[in-house]
Amino acid sequence: MIEIVQLVKNYKSTPALRGIDLTVTRGELFAYLGPNGAGKTTTIRILTGLARLTAGRAMLNGHDIITDSLAAKKQFGLVPQHINLDHELTVSENLRIHGWLHHLPGRNIRSRIDQLLDYIGLSDQRQTLVKHLSGGMKRRLMIARALMHEPQILFLDEPSVGLDANIRRRVWALIKKIQQQGVTIFLTTHYIEEAEFLADRVAFIDHGQIVALDTPQNLMAGLGSWALDQFAAEQMQSLYFHSQPEAKQYAADYHNGFTLRRVNLEDAFLALTGKKVA
Amino acid sequence: MIRGWAAVYLRELLILRRRLSRLLATWAVSPLLYLIAFGYAVGRTIAIKEHSYLEFLVPGLVAMVSMTQAFAIGSEINIARFYWHIFEEFQAAPISHAAxxxxxxxxxxxRALLAAGVILILGALFGVLLCYxxxxxxxxxxxxxxxxxxAVAVAMLVESHADQAMLNSLIITPMAxxxxxxxxxxxxxxxxxxxxYLLPLTHAAEALRTAAFGTRPPASAYLILAGLGGLTFLLAILTVNRARN
Structure with missing residues (x-):
């Protein structure tokens, strides 16, 4: 469980987080959605001890991240946005070091490496140097590394950024599989479809503040189910409808070049903030 | 179960093992040039007290190389922090700053001990066998x-590779x-x-040379080095927290 109370972060005089309040329940897959610079990564960096908070407090499974930081750090695994593996070491050595850092006994480390490499489909790459892996393999290895010590919370910061569509879907499947094992997942993304596909609940963050928080269905429900996009006056405009026939009728009446599609989280974000996520 | 400090140390050893042949060759080049140029060519006719210049030079090189190689861990940390971002793996792990x-x-x-070993072997090849x-x-x-x-303290305080390189040029090269x-x-x-004598390397070189010549070095050199070691170690612990942005 993740509890965040009035979390504030200022970089010198620039506010990055302006009082975040949030609770993520055990076993939930929670997505933090917002444009670049909204404060997504800053929140994760504070929760995982990579950055200091300016004010407020946060607890991971009941452990305060400041006053009980070592116990709090035992609760989570972290997959940062950038690849931060040891490129000169092998796949197996990268996992072993993580096991050492989390004080796992030697025989547990060996069996856990076998188990995880099988889990992510990299068993035959055990002795491969990380620098020889593809981007998708590195991303999966980072997820495996974060799971080495069997954390109850997994922080995923833009886990599929830079991956092609095929690999991205493999990573999503892996994330779903991890959640099914009871792990609480806190995910940041600016991919709309990623949040829609994976998340139980979504928080929209903009300028360091949460502007909406609900299930993806509820966030979109207020707008309708169908959208007509039209390029007019050098801008993309969207109109929302509750039914497909209603939208089609509107498009037929005006004979303009409309594109019909389902409403998505981007529409909900746009309606709330007046701008797009990505 | 491995403790936090051992995990950090063993990671460095794994990397060191992978690079060892390259590093040994690198560690040998500069001292070899110093031994040839200063020790063998220029210093052949020079004697300092009852010792040849080569005998004088070898403990000095040990002091210098142990300093540069120990300090080089700062560059490794700097690269791990700003380029590979591996430092974040340590920051997020349940280990203390001291560990x-x-x-x-x-x-x-x-690294310093291994590099010093290379000097002693090179020295022996030049016929210098002292009292180690x-x-x-x-x-x-x-x-x-x-x-x-x-080096750890500096690596935590600097903000870029360029700052690290500048400090190497400003502190380490003149001291060497x-x-x-x-x-x-x-x-x-x-x-x-x-x-x-305000430089720690002067005390180290004096202690190493005196010991290598078979006499007892001044206790003050050891006290100064131990005191400075304690202070810089403490400073390094304090700076790790500062490295969180």
Whole structure:
């Protein structure tokens, strides 16, 4: 469980987080959605001890991240946005070091490496140097590394950024599989479809503040189910409808070049903030 | 179960093992050039007290190389922090700042000892066999401790690779040449001696040379190095927290 109370972060005089309040329940897959610079990564960096908070407090499974930081750090695994593996070491050595850092006994480390490499489909790459892996393999290895010590919370910061569509879907499947094992997942993304596909609940963050928080269905429900996009006056405009026939009728009446599609989280974000996520 | 400091240290050893052949070759090049140019060519006709210049030079090179290699751990940390972002793996792990610093300092000291070993082997190939007793190794360890700890502190304080390189040029390179490596500090005017004795390397070079010549080095050198080692180690622990942005 993740509890965040009035979390504030200022970089010198620039506010990055302006009082975040949030609770993520055990076993939930929670997505933090917002444009670049909204404060997504800053929140994760504070929760995982990579950055200091300016004010407020946060607890991971009941452990305060400041006053009980070592116990709090035992609760989570972290997959940062950038690849931060040891490129000169092998796949197996990268996992072993993580096991050492989390004080796992030697025989547990060996069996856990076998188990995880099988889990992510990299068993035959055990002795491969990380620098020889593809981007998708590195991303999966980072997820495996974060799971080495069997954390109850997994922080995923833009886990599929830079991956092609095929690999991205493999990573999503892996994330779903991890959640099914009871792990609480806190995910940041600016991919709309990623949040829609994976998340139980979504928080929209903009300028360091949460502007909406609900299930993806509820966030979109207020707008309708169908959208007509039209390029007019050098801008993309969207109109929302509750039914497909209603939208089609509107498009037929005006004979303009409309594109019909389902409403998505981007529409909900746009309606709330007046701008797009990505 | 492995403790936090050992995890950090073992990671550095795994990387060191993978690079060892390249590193050994790198560690041998500069000292070999110094031994040939200063020791063999220029210093062949020079004697300092009852010792040849080559005998004088080898302990000095040990002091210098143990300093540069211990301090080089700072560049490794800097790259891990700003380029590979591996430092974040340590920041997010349930280990104390002291454990992280200890692991990195031990890694720096290990590099220093290995590089010093290369000098001693090269020295032996040039016919220099001195008295490598307990005092010698203790001075070597303390010198490595001072500069490895300083390196960790500096790596936590700097904000870029460029800053790290600048500090190497401003601190380490001048000290390498002025800290009693190539010439006897005692030959200089009083004011210059006083200035050079402010450098930890001067004390390390003196202790290493005195021990290698078979006499007992001054206790003050060990006390100064141990004190500085303790201070820089403490500074390194304090700076790790500062590295969180």
């Amino acid at each position: 992280y610093v200890l692991g990195e300092v031990l890694a720096g000291m290990t 007793n307990l005092y010698f190794w203790l001075a070597l360890l303390l010198n490595s401790l001072v500069f490895a700890s300083l 040449f002025l800290g009693g490596t190539f010439f006897p500090v005692g030959n200089l005017p009083g004011w210059a001696q006083k200035a050079l």
